[in-house]
Amino acid sequence: MSSLNRLQKFVQRNDMYERRFEASQELALEAYDMLNQYVFDNGLDPCPITVRRTRGYWGLCDGRIVDDECRVKEITLTKRYPFKAMFINTLAHEMVHQFQWEVLSNERMEQGKAPIMSHGPSFYCWKPALKEYNIILTREY
Numbered sequence: 001m002s003s004l005n006r007l008q009k010f011v012q013r014n015d016m017y018e019r020r021f022e023a024s025q026e027l028a029l030e031a032y033d034m035l036n037q038y039v040f041d042n043g044l045d046p047c048p049i050t051v052r053r054t055r056g057y058w059g060l061c062d063g064r065i066v067d068d069e070c071r072v073k074e075i076t077l078t079k080r081y082p083f084k085a086m087f088i089n090t091l092a093h094e095m096v097h098q099f100q101w102e103v104l105s106n107e108r109m110e111q112g113k114a115p116i117m118s119h120g121p122s123f124y125c126w127k128p129a130l131k132e133y134n135i136i137l138t139r140e141y
């Protein structure tokens with residue numbers, strides 16, 4: 001069957017749950033591109049992604065306000081995960097934050113409301129779309 005899209009093929013690889021996974025910049029960019037295309041409908045402006053050792057977190061979305069505009073400076077991903085699926089889950093989590101910051105928050109600021117980057121309803125509304133790709137959205141990471 002060739003009707004599967006790139007992201008479906010990617011998450012169905014049988015190495016997703018092999019123990020220990022070391023992330024690379026290259027794979028992070030590839031996965032970002034696929035998630036942006038198939039889940040976010042290319043609604044995200046690709047931002048810098050840094051893969052490095054971290055302490056106390058697996059992923060971070062660094063949102064700033066520059067000249068009254070909410071922009072993500074970068075997404076940071078840690079280097080080592082128990083398995084590859086956790087790396088994808090973490091990246092998807094940070095991309096939902098990027099959506100909250102660059103899309104929702106700019107709309108909110110135009111309406112005089114505060115920007116938002118949280119684990120509330122506007123975060124979890126992405127859960128079903130990600131679940132279709134076996135990607136689990138939780139507040140962890």
Ligand SMILES: [Zn+2]
Binds near residue numbers: 093097118119139141
């Ligand atoms: Zn979060």
